[in-house]
Amino acid sequence: MFSRRSPWWGLVALCLPMLLVSMDVSVLFFAVPYISADLDPSPAQQLWIFDVYGFVLAGLLLTMGAVADRIGHRRLLLIGAVGFSAASILAAYADSATTLIAARALLGVAGATLMPSTLALIRHLFDDPRQRTTAIATWTAVMSGGVAVGPIISGFLLEHFWWGSVFLINVPVMIALLFVGPFLLPAGTGDPGRRIDLPSSALALATLLPVVGGIKATATDGWSLTHGAIIAAGVLAGVGFTLRQLRVDQPLVDLRLFADRRFSTSIWINLIAMFGVIGNAILMTQYLQSVLGYSPLTAALWSLAPTVAVGFTAPASTMLAARFGRPAVISGGLTVAASGFVVLATTTGASSLPALLVGAGLLAAGLVATTALVADHIVGVAPADRAGSVAGLLETTSELGGALGIAVLGSVLNMLYRSGFHSDAPGVDASARESLGGAVVTAGRVGGEAGDQILRAGRDAFVGGLHGAAVAGAILLAVTAVVAGRLLRSQVGGDGAGSAPDADRETATSR
Missing domain, CATH: 4.10.860 (DNA Excision Repair, Uvrb; Chain A)
Structure with missing residues (x-):
């Protein structure tokens, strides 16, 4: 399969930066307390250290996709690798919160150059639509895996090294990309006449x-x-x-593409799928640490378990799409993910780890299958000279979907927590009534039987909020599965088999 000039080696090279860019979204989950102790950031600075990377990344994806279409996707990818390495070194050795915030912002700029370039280069590497479908499924699995692996690597490094090590791991991988990229990735994919x-x-x-x-x-x-x-x-x-x-x-965005209902529907499905992925990640992380009481590293290891399903789901989804049609598999993936939220709604307390892992596994499997096929369709129908711009649009909707997942499911959970917290133990305060994190802090301060009562009340209220958030997620995904299946099939006729990769290829050629 891997000949000397095989495009699959190019895919391996492209997966390296995607793994790191997706890891950097979550690599600070456990490093923030160490950074706070060393750099003493204000509360506002601490939020910016965590959030500025994602903000800048989301804001520049569209622009960098267009830049890649102009100067060439490989060239921008390698420029981004240099920038990502330099910003990682700056972040690792930051001596103040301000410097770290600036470094994280630069990481966001560099990450925005890498993400659309990798997906666009897959479009150029793989002319065969079925091979491209498999390649994009692999790319999707790596991106999803990076978000899950980030906390694991972070927890391991923080137990053995200082907090800056979570950034330095980026450097050798980017250097490797700089060496192999010119040999494995195609050049000349840009259009100098393209204006930004x-x-x-x-x-x-x-x-x-x-x-x-x-x-x-x-x-x-x-x-x-x-x-x-x-x-x-x-x-x-x-x-x-x-x-x-x-x-x-x-x-920057060719709105004429949205006249193709399959394209516009796929963009919407991608947003909803990322809503579920990121929203569930936040719920699961809090549950493992604050309800089950696991240490950060143990919680991270358990959170990695459901992603095992991802490795089998992404390639399986392409085979199922070839046999049953893309609409059926996308709708089925969303349905499986909705059932994962239903399982999460059955969690009850400290004995619910198996249910949690099953539910999270169903979510991961269903949503990765969905996003892999959606990404393949969106890139497949895009004109080759606009692949970077379309990839930037796809990844921008992913960022928006993730933000909405955190906001909507987090808001439902917090609202139900506040209404479900009941404790008249001595020492209970407003922070305990607002969040489980506040209840944990208050319980530690109060101590004794009163502290135990506050902690139990907080955990019970959180589980109630988790049930409500999971039900909301299940309803949204189930409705999306039904509507998406109808909209996608209505464009391909009959049984939906025309949504297989060859049909996408025909659509792209006709443009």
Whole structure:
């Protein structure tokens, strides 16, 4: 399978940066306390250390996808590898919170150059649509696995080295990419005549940063007029961005692609799927640590267990799509994921680890199968000279979906927690009534039987909130499965078999 000039070696090279970029989303989950002890950031700085990477990444994906289409996807990928390495070194040796925030922002810039370039290069590497489907399924599995592996590697490194080591692991991998990339990846995929519309880039940033930031702030602190105004400002900028795309000759997002219902439906499905992936990750992490009482590293190891299903699901989904049609498999994947949320709604307490792992496994399997086929379709119908822009659009919806998952499921959980917390133990305070984290801190401070009562009340309230959030997730995914199946089949006729990769190839050729 792997000949000397096989495109599969190129895929291996492309999976290296994707693994690191996705890991950097979660690698700080357990490092924040060590960073706080060393750099003493203010509460606002601590939030920025954690969030600025994702904000900048989301805001620049569209622009960097267009830049890749102009200067060449391999060239931008290698430039991004240099930038990612330099920013990682700066972050590892940061001597102040301000420096670390700046380094994390630069990591976001570099990450935005890497993500659309990798997916676009897969489009150029694999001419055969069935091979491309398998390649994108592998790419999707690696990206999903990176988010899960990040906390594991972080926990291991933090037990043996200082917190900067979680950034330094990026450097040797990026150096390896710089060596093998020129030999394994195609050059000459850019169009020098392609122009980058700077006002569109500015409007994209003005849209995504307030929307993502406002949604996450709402999930953390609850709804407020300030958060609503921030989100509204982003939406208003988004309207301006859309209007400009209709007027300029070379837009960042070619809105004509949305005339293909399969394309627009696939974008929507990707957003909902990432809603489920990231929303569940937040719920599971809190449950393992705060309800079951596991240490960070133990919690991370258990959270990795459901991702074993991912390794089998991604390639299996491509074979099933070839036999039964893409619409059926996408709808089935969403249904399986919805059943995972149903299983999570049965969790009860310290004896619920098996149910938690089964539910999370069903979620991971169903959603990875869905996102792999959706990504393949979106890239397959995109014109080759706009592959970077379309990849940037796909990954931007992933970021938005993840932010919505945190906000919506987190808000449901927090609302039910506050209404379900009941304790009149001495020493109970407002923070204990607001979140399980607050209850853990309060219980530790109070101690004794009263502390145990507060902790039990907090855990019971959290489990009740988890049930509600899981039910909400299950309903959303189930409705999406039904609607998506109808919309996708309505474009291919009959039994949906025309949604197999060959049909996508025909669509792309006709453009």
